[in-house]
Amino acid sequence: MRDALIAAAFQLFLERGYEATTVDDIVALAGVGRRSFFRYFPSKEGVVFPDHEGCLADLTAFLDGAEEDPEPVARVCDAARLVLRMYAENPTFSVQRYRLTKSVPGLRTYELSVVWRYERALADYLRRRFAGRSDGDLHADVIAAAVVAAHNNALRSWLRSGGQDDAEAGVDHALEFVQHSWGAAGEGPAAASPAGDAAEAEDEDVVVVITKRGTPLWQVVRGIESGLDGTGGANG
């Protein structure tokens, strides 16, 4: 019945527009009563994002089970991948919703509050993990926001492609930027032992960086990246 309500809602949103569709219209088309609708969805906006509550619960559980993970930044990146997977599992629906959300300001605001809850879940986890660090809360908030922004950048590219691109590759690439900023170098979810990975580049296990004092830090970091894990190559 839940799926029937979602299908009816989207059929009407596409036919006559979101604002012009009422919950009564949706339940009439689905052939159920109003109370059934509100058993599944808190509001008309809720039916547009039917999977977020479940996904948020999955993400929270995924993080709750990771209080000992040695790489908390990689963990929140993996949590963001869970959200992406929810979208990627149903490209047609996701692309339809993207177009709908773009055209209805009320839905964009609703979506912002959903995104905010994901971001808080990531930040809360990192705050716990960084509890012993000076500025732990600050670092947690900033990194959580960066992960969400990277995820959303990749998600929107994929949605704009009409769901044609490789969503997972896109988000992996975007999250790499975050992990290279703050995570362990080369410590991605797909990476094996970081120490051995760069063996094709050099036989030496030590990287020496010589730089002028006052060099922009990002320039130095880019230089080190290529030495540490053999990636690099971004232009300035």
Added chain:
Amino acid sequence: MRDALIAAAFQLFLERGYEATTVDDIVALAGVGRRSFFRYFPSKEGVVFPDHEGCLADLTAFLDGAEEDPEPVARVCDAARLVLRMYAENPTFSVQRYRLTKSVPGLRTYELSVVWRYERALADYLRRRFAGRSDGDLHADVIAAAVVAAHNNALRSWLRSGGQDDAEAGVDHALEFVQHSWGAAGEGPAAASPAGDAAEAEDEDVVVVITKRGTPLWQVVRGIESGLDGTGGANG
């Protein structure tokens, strides 16, 4: 008249609650007509955030005049400082509003959409500045989100202190984390020539970093930070 409307609105919000106050109540207390209210504010939410439109316009103008700024990351940090200053100029009002916004879900959603507009303005500027870079849009979105998160972390600390702490020092400290992640080392708004500043630490102008391949990048970066500009000292 605008100030009288704001004062009347907050008096009523505090006395009887936000939800229970209507625009009619506000204009009655201020002694003006409904049309006057809507000349100044788009909605009841609008009167809670009366300075954001002006601040957003200032911020956009500040960035539009900076297409040649050699340090775009420092520039968006300065733009965030403009927003903080708007709050810090009127601590009593800002703290009242903070408490109100925290307790009214509708206002929090409204605030999210305001914050989103600031973030888009920063990201749009960085996208223009990074247009020639590979992954320029991604970097722009992530850095803009990080700046906003750092700003909001500092702003909330200040608001929680009841407006007692030093707001500007708090935001400077928070933005330093962002600038050390991606900006030029030591290139803050208050910094002089980066190359000369570290002279008290060493006489040598070259920094040599020796590290094992596979060392987490953030660890290496922290090591370099202390060498490059004499700050550092954050614990792991």
